[in-house]
Amino acid sequence: MKADLVITNARLVDHSGEQRGAIAVSGGRIAAIGGNDAMPPAERTIDAGGRVVMPGVIDPHCHLGVNYDFDEDIRTETAGAARGGVTTILLFARSMEQKYVPYYWDRRERGEQGAVVDFGFHFGIQKAEHVSEIAEIAEQTGVQTFKCHMGYEVGNSIGIHSSPDSWVFAAMREAAKLPRGVVAVHCENTELVELLKPEMKATGRCDLAAYSESRPPFVEEEAIERMIHLAEITGCPLYVVHTTVAAGPTMAAAARVRGIDVWIETCPHYLTRTAYDADLGTTAKISPPLRDRTQLDGLWKGMLNGQISTLGTDHVPFKKNGGDIWSEKPGVVSFPWELPLMLHFGVHERGMSLQRLSELNSYNPAKRFGLHPKKGSLSVGGDADLVMIDLDEERVVEHPSGKGTCLYEGWKLKGWPVLTLSRGDVVYDAAQPDAEVVYGRGRCVTVPDAERYWD
Numbered sequence: 001m002k003a004d005l006v007i008t009n010a011r012l013v014d015h016s017g018e019q020r021g022a023i024a025v026s027g028g029r030i031a032a033i034g035g036n037d038a039m040p041p042a043e044r045t046i047d048a049g050g051r052v053v054m055p056g057v058i059d060p061h062c063h064l065g066v067n068y069d070f071d072e073d074i075r076t077e078t079a080g081a082a083r084g085g086v087t088t089i090l091l092f093a094r095s096m097e098q099k100y101v102p103y104y105w106d107r108r109e110r111g112e113q114g115a116v117v118d119f120g121f122h123f124g125i126q127k128a129e130h131v132s133e134i135a136e137i138a139e140q141t142g143v144q145t146f147k148c149h150m151g152y153e154v155g156n157s158i159g160i161h162s163s164p165d166s167w168v169f170a171a172m173r174e175a176a177k178l179p180r181g182v183v184a185v186h187c188e189n190t191e192l193v194e195l196l197k198p199e200m201k202a203t204g205r206c207d208l209a210a211y212s213e214s215r216p217p218f219v220e221e222e223a224i225e226r227m228i229h230l231a232e233i234t235g236c237p238l239y240v241v242h243t244t245v246a247a248g249p250t251m252a253a254a255a256r257v258r259g260i261d262v263w264i265e266t267c268p269h270y271l272t273r274t275a276y277d278a279d280l281g282t283t284a285k286i287s288p289p290l291r292d293r294t295q296l297d298g299l300w301k302g303m304l305n306g307q308i309s310t311l312g313t314d315h316v317p318f319k320k321n322g323g324d325i326w327s328e329k330p331g332v333v334s335f336p337w338e339l340p341l342m343l344h345f346g347v348h349e350r351g352m353s354l355q356r357l358s359e360l361n362s363y364n365p366a367k368r369f370g371l372h373p374k375k376g377s378l379s380v381g382g383d384a385d386l387v388m389i390d391l392d393e394e395r396v397v398e399h400p401s402g403k404g405t406c407l408y409e410g411w412k413l414k415g416w417p418v419l420t421l422s423r424g425d426v427v428y429d430a431a432q433p434d435a436e437v438v439y440g441r442g443r444c445v446t447v448p449d450a451e452r453y454w455d
């Protein structure tokens with residue numbers, strides 16, 4: 001048998017360890033892993049020259065089609081993802097008008113017409129009716145993660161409906177019955193936000209830090225604690241999205257010791273930026289907000305000691321209004337830079353192992369959201385979703401499209417993806433910057449009857 005591709009002389013790294021050798025790809029899947037001499041003959045051979053080859057990044061948290069049209073976002077943003085070594089993205093999608101089952105089929109079809117890499121969905125609980133639809137949605141779409149928002153006051157700039165505790169509790173009760181059910185929660189005490197925001201506004205402050213200080217860490221910490229309690233009562237796995245507070249990982253670790261299934265996700269911006277960075281203005285508004293150096297350092301502790309489970313970018317392209325911090329739309333983009341940021345600030349600056357990075361970026365999200373063993377590790381038979389990394393390459397962050405807010409433009413980072421494979425297809429090659437991007441090859445990974453689908 002002839003393989004489609006063999007990559008030789010690689011440092012093959014995943015969550016379980018590292019070995020030197022080669023990896024063969026056939027029919028979009030990993031066909032063999034072993035010594036350079038043990039590989040089958042191949043149509044094409046790439047010499048990695050000692051560089052790292054890891055499973056592609058699975059980004060479990062992003063939003064597309066919120067500001068720009070979905071059909072446009074799915075093309076431009078998944079092309080950016082491929083450049084960043086990201087091979088699967090999971091969208092937190094929400095719909096008020098359309099029911100989620102028809103919404104899913106519409107988005108899935110449009111996604112498969114435009115996407116460069118694979119994608120899937122989680123759905124937002126935006127009204128009480130959504131809770132009663134959970135069983136039906138799971139059966140007919142395969143989506144088993146449901147997100148409850150908090151901290152968005154009535155009349156917020158992006159039209160999100162915050163969940164009262166009754167929605168969260170009821171959603172957990174329903175999701176707990178599903179084989180892979182998860183409730184994801186944006187943890188911020190909505191009522192405290194509603195009290196504190198007008199107080200801060202009344203001081204006349206309108207800087208980036210004023211927004212952060214109007215929703216202080218305890219607002220998030222209190223909500224995490226409360227959600228852990230509800231997860232314990234319902235037995236539903238809890239996934240805390242975009243955690244900004246250092247206490248989050250410690251609370252989750254303590255809960256896990258008590259047998260509660262709670263995972264903490266954080267984002268690259270909370271690990272690299274603070275609300276007090278002099279070069280940032282109101283367009284750096286993110287929900288929840290950037291914090292300070294103490295929280296940032298505390299989050300890195302959780303990154304290194306295993307208390308944080310996953311990294312999500314919360315990538316969302318917004319046209320910012322550039323005005324008042326209180327009415328500005330929250331959100332930034334980071335698909336192309338998440339991996340370089342983690343290589344630079346995690347691996348190089350803080351000595352994080354590549355194995356740990358692969359656990360955070362690939363294995364854990366695959367496990368949590370039902371994609372493993374098909375994705376998330378280097379396993380024979382699994383999808384050949386791979387990223388080759390040059391640990392020594394230094395490149396300056398550029399954001400020529402200007403679509404969405406990039407917080408890293410002009411930063412020189414060390415460690416970049418140089419080749420990305422999605423199910424065996426080269427979707428990004430740094431050596432061929434002008435190569436044509438193939439749209440519409442990405443496939444939806446949240447599917448009905450997933451267990452059969454993955455066989």
Ligand SMILES: [Zn+2]
Nearest residue numbers: 061063092314
């Ligand atoms: Zn988000």
